Amino acid sequence: MLGEPIRDRRAERHERTKAEILDAAWEVARAEGLAGLTLRDVARKVGMRPPSVYSYFDAKHAIYDAMYAQGCREFLDRGTRLALTGDPLRDLTTGSRMFVEFCVEDPARYQLMFQRTIPGFEPSAESYALAVQALEAMGARLAQIGIADPGAMDMLTALTTGLADQQISNDPGGDRWLKLVDEAMEMFFAHIKNRTHGRTH
Amino acid sequence: MLGEPIRDRRAERHERTKAEILDAAWEVARAEGLAGLTLRDVARKVGMRPPSVYSYFDAKHAIYDAMYAQGCREFLDRGTRLALTGDPLRDLTTGSRMFVEFCVEDPARYQLMFQRTIPGFEPSAESYALAVQALEAMGARLAQIGIADPGAMDMLTALTTGLADQQISNDPGGDRWLKLVDEAMEMFFAHIKNRTHGRTH
DNA sequence: GTCTATACTAGGATAGAC
DNA sequence: GTCTATCCTAGTATAGAC
Numbered sequence: 001m002l003g004e005p006i007r008d009r010r011a012e013r014h015e016r017t018k019a020e021i022l023d024a025a026w027e028v029a030r031a032e033g034l035a036g037l038t039l040r041d042v043a044r045k046v047g048m049r050p051p052s053v054y055s056y057f058d059a060k061h062a063i064y065d066a067m068y069a070q071g072c073r074e075f076l077d078r079g080t081r082l083a084l085t086g087d088p089l090r091d092l093t094t095g096s097r098m099f100v101e102f103c104v105e106d107p108a109r110y111q112l113m114f115q116r117t118i119p120g121f122e123p124s125a126e127s128y129a130l131a132v133q134a135l136e137a138m139g140a141r142l143a144q145i146g147i148a149d150p151g152a153m154d155m156l157t158a159l160t161t162g163l164a165d166q167q168i169s170n171d172p173g174g175d176r177w178l179k180l181v182d183e184a185m186e187m188f189f190a191h192i193k194n195r196t197h198g199r200t201h
Numbered sequence: 202m203l204g205e206p207i208r209d210r211r212a213e214r215h216e217r218t219k220a221e222i223l224d225a226a227w228e229v230a231r232a233e234g235l236a237g238l239t240l241r242d243v244a245r246k247v248g249m250r251p252p253s254v255y256s257y258f259d260a261k262h263a264i265y266d267a268m269y270a271q272g273c274r275e276f277l278d279r280g281t282r283l284a285l286t287g288d289p290l291r292d293l294t295t296g297s298r299m300f301v302e303f304c305v306e307d308p309a310r311y312q313l314m315f316q317r318t319i320p321g322f323e324p325s326a327e328s329y330a331l332a333v334q335a336l337e338a339m340g341a342r343l344a345q346i347g348i349a350d351p352g353a354m355d356m357l358t359a360l361t362t363g364l365a366d367q368q369i370s371n372d373p374g375g376d377r378w379l380k381l382v383d384e385a386m387e388m389f390f391a392h393i394k395n396r397t398h399g400r401t402h
Numbered sequence: 403g404t405c406t407a408t409a410c411t412a413g414g415a416t417a418g419a420c
Numbered sequence: 421g422t423c424t425a426t427c428c429t430a431g432t433a434t435a436g437a438c
Contacts, residue, residue: 010403014403036321040430048405049407051434055404117234117312119237120234157367159360161367169315183352184359191392240413241413250424252425253422260415
């Protein structure tokens with residue numbers, strides 16, 4: 001009897017179309033704002049009628065979810081590529097710079113991943129698992145640097161998201177807060193060194 | 202001839218109804234998310250049909266705008282009420298605590314005032330003037346404390362909005378980041394003292 | 403499997419009767 | 421000032437053509 005083909009060309013085509021729709025969704029979200037994303041715009045961009053999109057994604061939120069997962073994967077990937085040296089302050093700065101740049105370079109993605117502004121959207125369990133994985137990878141890197149105290153980690157996330165947030169909200173396209181990342185890490189590093197040496201408060 | 206009445210009862214009633222609609226809008230925004238605000242929900246809450254709301258606000262964005270202005274006025278007011286002592290670190294902490302608490306106590310308001318997530322919404326010139334006024338009042342207080350350097354102010358806004366943002370996004374209703382405000386201000390204060398004494402970088 | 407036509411509902415907005 | 425009726429856009433479901 002005939003063997004089944006190794007490659008499923010139909011499935012491959014389906015995946016390619018899904019990817020095409022996702023790319024279009026990112027374009028629309030960047031242009032119109034994340035909440036301004038409409039299936040009609042996406043459909044038009046890929047040359048379909050709106051209902052056809054449902055062959056690939058069950059609902060608009062499923063598109064958001066796929067975008068969310070994609071963002072997580074990209075973030076994980078960049079974490080892997082970080083060129084770390086073993087010098088704590090240097091590596092801390094490298095990591096924070098990567099994070100802030102990641103946020104700033106795509107505000108729509110930042111809004112999707114780190115803010116909760118789409119009514120009713122919550123990442124699926126699978127997508128959220130990716131986010132947890134990314135967070136854990138970051139935690140592991142920080143532990144290597146010597147930052148394991150939860151309070152210190154919370155302070156650091158506040159500092160880096162604050163820099164990203166202000167850059168996006170108040171100086172889009174500029175570098176007014178981006179260029180403060182190095183100084184912020186010096187400040188933070190001096191602070192935690194101070195804390196571990198003696199005074200607890 | 203008859204003098205015109207001093208009070209315009211009709212206008213007063215109109216203003217009262219406007220205020221009622223605004224209150225309802227805040228309730229809906231808090232319950233459904235800022236972007237989940239619908240005129241229908243607001244109308245139902247005040248006992249009107251949706252089109253009747255247009256007698257009071259030209260458009261949905263006009264409601265957002267009035268909410269924005271209201272938020273600015275409340276923030277200005279709290280700035281006025283701050284009990285400052287003349288001690289720089291103490292006053293800095295008091296002000297930052299006020300800011301973070303203001304943000305955290307109403308995430309919908311925070312989103313409206315400090316994030317730009319409603320597609321197409323921009324505050325009117327009048328409302329934005331209030332925001333500028335609030336910012337300037339804050340700048341004046343910081344100058345009194347001895348923080349006039351723009352870079353230092355940017356660092357401070359990043360730190361405080363970051364604390365607020367993380368608290369709202371990752372621990373709503375809790376105090377995981379709220380309780381870091383004092384420590385953050387110590388860190389920041391030590392840093393700028395360090396900067397002004399000698400090394401520029 | 404893929405796409406379209408069609409229709410339904412929610413929501414913002416306008417026109418006109420009362 | 422408030423209502424009813426209406427229109428447009430958008431998300432979504434279904435049926436059916438190919």
